[in-house]
Amino acid sequence: MDLAKAPAARTGTPAAEDGYRPSERRLAHEAYRRSRARRSALIATASTLATAVVLYLLVVNSPGWEVTRRTFFNLDYARQALPEVLKGLRLNLELMLGCGALILVFGLLLAVLRTLRGPVFLPVRLLATAYVDFFLGLPMIICLLVMITGVPALRLTGVTTDPLLLGGAALVLTYSAYVSEVFRSGIESVHPSQRAAARSLGLTNAQAMRYVVLPQAVRRVVPPLLNNLVSLQKDTGLVSIGGAIDAVYAAKIIAARSFNFTPYLVAGLVFIVLTIPLTRFADWLTTRMNRRQLQGGAV
Structure with a gap:
């Protein structure tokens, strides 16, 4: 691979035929944006899982859960x-x-x-x-x-x-x-x-x-x-x-x-x-x- 096009290949930026190479500042900025995107995705996933766990525990530990489960979540009646x-x-x-x-x-x-x-x-x-x-x-x-x-x-x-x-x-x-x-x-x-x-x-x-x-x-x-x-x-x-x-x-x-x-x-x-x-x-x-x-x- 041509060295002039290697940074462009890594960053997804098309390299011009005149040997254009992105600057170090641009490469650092794009790396920062990728890290921020990964961090945001991890935070969103963790918060979603935490919310789901809290809701699940709140529902299954409620006083009327057993009656509700038998009335609305009966697998036998669901299959029927x-x-x-x-x-x-x-x-x-x-x-x-x-x-x-x-x-x-x-x-x-x-x-x-x-x-x-x-x-x-x-x-x-x-x-x-x-x-x-x-x-x-x-x-x-x-x-x-x-x-x-x-x-x-x-x-x-x-x-x-x-x-x-x-x-x-x-x-x-x-x-x-x-x-x-x-x-x-x-x-x-x-x-x-x-x-x-x-x-x-x-x-x-x-x-x-x-x-x-x-x-x-x-x-x-x-x-x-x-x-x-x-x-x-x-x-x-x-x-x-x-x-x-x-x-x-x-x-x-x-x-x-x-x-x-x-x-x-x-x-x-x-x-x-x-x-x-x-x-x-x-x-x-x-x-x-x-x-x-x-x-x-x-x-």
């Missing part, structure tokens, strides 16, 4: 509940995928309607705004109860009474309002000069929205959309109030039969295992997009 919970989880995943697709389409439509320009579109904007305001303020559980119990009571011809479909409709109605606000923020974040440039090239308003504004807006709101998808995955368990046997209701059946709450913990852990990868992916994507913006790259 896991297959049933996983079987019901299929229903939650189907709801998440089906409702998620409808929510994206309906939410985008609402956002576009709220951003239409011109006085002729005022009634459309008012209706879309009223819809979003109503479902943003309505609690999810109330919307589910009204849909699952209220719609069948109307006895409308041709309208389903399946609690699964009605629960899915309640999820779509509520989450579409949230997603429309995300899309609308993305549309409004696109600089007006983009639309003006598209119009100057001969594109109509609809074409400018479709080919210029929406592609930029959607890329900018992908991370918050993923966060909404994570929330939707968890809220699919609420359809169990109508009797649909999903992961939550399967755990409830076993808990009611055994008078042990370990199945609820199993269902919760299953949802956590599904949620963490989506959450970390959303965080990674947000960090990546922020870094590209700071570097002046495309969003």
Whole structure:
């Protein structure tokens, strides 16, 4: 190895062809930064382990630990509940995928309607705004109860009474309002000069929205959309109030039969295992997009 490039190889600094060598001061500074990083990592690891040990000792030495362990951490009931919970989880995943697709389409439509320009579109904007305001303020559980119990009571011809479909409709109605606000923020974040440039090239308003504004807006709101998808995955368990046997209701059946709450913990852990990868992916994507913006790259 060339001696002029050896220090650069050790420090990760590319050496120029003219034989550039980092100064001793720079090498010392980089060595100091590496030592500080190692020291910070060791301190963080030690403090985390110490906190975990203290919490563990605090929990296991509490007066009611034995009763809690038998009630919530029974391995026999966990092994019994896991297959049933996983079987019901299929229903939650189907709801998440089906409702998620409808929510994206309906939410985008609402956002576009709220951003239409011109006085002729005022009634459309008012209706879309009223819809979003109503479902943003309505609690999810109330919307589910009204849909699952209220719609069948109307006895409308041709309208389903399946609690699964009605629960899915309640999820779509509520989450579409949230997603429309995300899309609308993305549309409004696109600089007006983009639309003006598209119009100057001969594109109509609809074409400018479709080919210029929406592609930029959607890329900018992908991370918050993923966060909404994570929330939707968890809220699919609420359809169990109508009797649909999903992961939550399967755990409830076993808990009611055994008078042990370990199945609820199993269902919760299953949802956590599904949620963490989506959450970390959303965080990674947000960090990546922020870094590209700071570097002046495309969003």
